[in-house]
Amino acid sequence: MSTDVLAETLDGGQAFRWTPQTDRSWIGIWGRNVVRIRVGPAGDIEWSALAGDEAAVTHYFGAEADLPGATDALPWRSDAHLARCIQAFPGLRILRQQFGETLLCFLCSATKQIVQIKQMVALLAERHGERIAVAAADRGRPGSASPATAYYALPTWEKLATIPERELRDCLLGFRAKYIAETATLLARHPGWLAETENLPYTQAKERLCSLPGVGEKIADCVLLFGAGKLEAFPVDVWILRTLALRYDLHGWKPAALSQFGRAHFGAYAGLAQQFLFAWERRLGRSVAQGTVAAPPSISR
DNA sequence: AGGCAGGTGGCCA
DNA sequence: TGGCCACCTGCC
Numbered sequence: 001m002s003t004d005v006l007a008e009t010l011d012g013g014q015a016f017r018w019t020p021q022t023d024r025s026w027i028g029i030w031g032r033n034v035v036r037i038r039v040g041p042a043g044d045i046e047w048s049a050l051a052g053d054e055a056a057v058t059h060y061f062g063a064e065a066d067l068p069g070a071t072d073a074l075p076w077r078s079d080a081h082l083a084r085c086i087q088a089f090p091g092l093r094i095l096r097q098q099f100g101e102t103l104l105c106f107l108c109s110a111t112k113q114i115v116q117i118k119q120m121v122a123l124l125a126e127r128h129g130e131r132i133a134v135a136a137a138d139r140g141r142p143g144s145a146s147p148a149t150a151y152y153a154l155p156t157w158e159k160l161a162t163i164p165e166r167e168l169r170d171c172l173l174g175f176r177a178k179y180i181a182e183t184a185t186l187l188a189r190h191p192g193w194l195a196e197t198e199n200l201p202y203t204q205a206k207e208r209l210c211s212l213p214g215v216g217e218k219i220a221d222c223v224l225l226f227g228a229g230k231l232e233a234f235p236v237d238v239w240i241l242r243t244l245a246l247r248y249d250l251h252g253w254k255p256a257a258l259s260q261f262g263r264a265h266f267g268a269y270a271g272l273a274q275q276f277l278f279a280w281e282r283r284l285g286r287s288v289a290q291g292t293v294a295a296p297p298s299i300s301r
Numbered sequence: 302a303g304g305c306a307g308g309t310g311g312c313c314a
Numbered sequence: 315t316g317g318c319c320a321c322c323t324g325c326c
Binding site: 109213216217 | 307310
């Protein structure tokens with residue numbers, strides 16, 4: 001995997017708790033795991049756990065999912081644009097994050113950019129999450145002048161249910177604070193609800209998620225794709241709306257129709273296809289911003 | 302410096 | 315159903 005693709009995997013909108021380090025490595029937190037990862041000299045992935053173990057790491061990186069097999073099963077042979085996206089990001093992965101944490105992160109995501117979502121989530125963890133014990137040997141290098149960094153887990157839903165909405169707003173959540181507070185209250189009243197939902201088939205799980213305040217189709221699909229390994233979930237956001245309009249000539253299609261198109265056209269691993277398309281469009285967006293390429297035509301709604 | 306941002310829910314024809 | 319708008323507020 002290239003450093004590019006690693007960055008896109010960790011920081012491309014699936015997860016919001018990875019921070020780039022000065023040495024081109026990344027440090028990420030999920031559950032009570034703290035892990036450093038980078039691309040080695042031979043292009044292999046190197047990781048070390050400051051907290052947590054190998055089982056947690058391999059699970060998180062989707063080792064059980066056979067992503068290469070799923071990628072090959074995508075209809076790239078008959079879809080030139082998809083083929084181009086896959087070729088541009090070889091080895092791009094769908095992470096297998098924790099269900100409850102993914103729900104929390106995507107409840108923060110409504111009409112916010114990745115940087116800001118990361119800020120909200122970081123504040124939630126620092127102010128309301130538990131501090132994670134980190135092995136002493138990994139805490140800063142010997143002779144380093146910088147103090148040891150503290151790492152915090154995200155607050156559990158149980159904990160979130162005890163936090164006043166006002167304090168959630170202080171974590172830059174804005175109107176999302178109400179959704180999170182209400183969802184927390186609801187989950188507190190129904191122990192086991194999350195675990196049951198996670199284990200349901202895609203359609204039923206999505207229906208249940210959509211019953212939570214602040215969770216619509218898009219967020220439900222993100223939670224199922226990134227937090228439950230349901231690769232058929234096909235989140236339709238403004239980027240995908242734009243991509244499908246531009247690259248598949250689907251101007252004026254509404255999200256619900258695009259969602260159907262996605263599943264019909266891309267098949268059982270539509271969510272993986274979505275991630276490739278998304279990565280392509282993001283890279284293009286950055287190039288436009290840098291003036292490397294011309295801006296694409298605007299789309300009609 | 303001010304518009305905009307990876308949505309959702311509610312209200313209206 | 316389909317369209318429109320309020321909801322918060324920190325960043326680029």
